[in-house]
Amino acid sequence: MSTKFVHHICIQTNNYEESLKFYRDILGFELIKEFPHFHNRSYNSWLKLGAFYIELQTGKIDENLNSVNANTKGIVHFCLWVDDLVKEVQTIKQLGCDFIRKNGKEIYQVENGSLCKLVAPEGTIVELRDNRGI
Structure with missing residues (x-):
C-alpha cells in the first residue's frame, strides 16, 4: 500500500x-x-x-460565502496538537482571541487529555489539544 x-x-x-x-x-x-x-x-x-x-x-468575485456551524454535515472542526496547552491558551488570549467555553471553562478534559476550541474569523472551529492519541 x-x-x-x-x-x-x-x-x-x-x-x-x-x-x-x-x-x-x-x-x-x-x-x-x-x-x-x-x-x-x-x-x-x-x-x-x-x-x-x-x-x-x-469566494469568487462578487460572491458572499455562507456561514458554517457545528450542526452541519462534513468537517466540523480541525485539531492542532500543542505541547503546552495552558501556555498556548494564555498566548492566544493575550493576542485578543476568545475561546468557546464548556461549563464555564476554556480548557476542559475529554477522555485522556485536555482541549479547548476557538473560532477563526471565517467561522472555522479550531481545536487545540495536548494529547496525541485518540
Whole structure:
C-alpha cells in the first residue's frame, strides 16, 4: 500500500486579511504562497504548519460565502496538537482571541487529555489539544 497523509484543508473566507492574520499571527502558520486574482477569486494562498497546509481562499468575485456551524454535515472542526496547552491558551488570549467555553471553562478534559476550541474569523472551529492519541 502506498504512503498517505493529510496534505491540506481548504478554508474559504469573506474576510481574507482577518483570516490570514488569525492563522499566521495567532496559530503560527507560515504564509508560503499568495496568489492574488486567482481563478476569479481575490486571493488563493497557502499556509504551512509543520507538514500540514491550509489553502486559504476568498469566494469568487462578487460572491458572499455562507456561514458554517457545528450542526452541519462534513468537517466540523480541525485539531492542532500543542505541547503546552495552558501556555498556548494564555498566548492566544493575550493576542485578543476568545475561546468557546464548556461549563464555564476554556480548557476542559475529554477522555485522556485536555482541549479547548476557538473560532477563526471565517467561522472555522479550531481545536487545540495536548494529547496525541485518540
